[in-house]
Amino acid sequence: DTAVSQTPKYLVTQMGNDKSIKCEQNLGHDTMYWYKQDSKKFLKIMFSYNNKELIINETVPNRFSPKSPDKAHLNLHINSLELGDSAVYFCASSQDQGLGQPQHFGDGTRLSIL
């Protein structure tokens, strides 16, 4: 069973469209994250939720809106997609907000904007 699962794995769409990526974790963790990995493989955190509450919101355009219906799910909705949004988006989870808790990553969603 996959611990952190994201859908879809690949997403190809046109500029200006709105799209959503879903993430679910079956580890019983309290904290979930969204990361963006650019073409140079640099990983940067975007958002973090703890028990459905937003705790980290990095400098991300407000076209990106995370939603956590329950602590096992953290979805990412992106409005008005731009070329620069092309990247791999990773969802992750950790037991809680405790310092140094290891984060477990999903396999990523490869978003390509045409």
Add this chain to the structure above:
Amino acid sequence: GQQLNQSPQSMFIQEGEDVSMNCTSSSIFNTWLWYKQDPGEGPVLLIALYKAGELTSNGRLTAQFGITRKDSFLNISASIPSDVGIYFCAGNQGAQKLVFGQGTRLTINP
């Protein structure tokens, strides 16, 4: 924001050789984590370090948390083909926000 400088950026080695990579920062970190990413997959945790000076092994992998809390290294002994991938260091300073290094891409010639 805080940055971790990871080196080398890439390594090309022969199977069986030992590998060493490191991460440095101008700031103090409270934890250091080492991850490996295979193509098409997400990063997988290899080793977590929580105390300055800590030396931890996981099979052929050994990592240390620098005594100054501003650096960490990862060693891989007797490399094998499945060690190929991108290795990331990550540090945690306060809030549960990981800062990642730029990655070390390891290529192994059989």
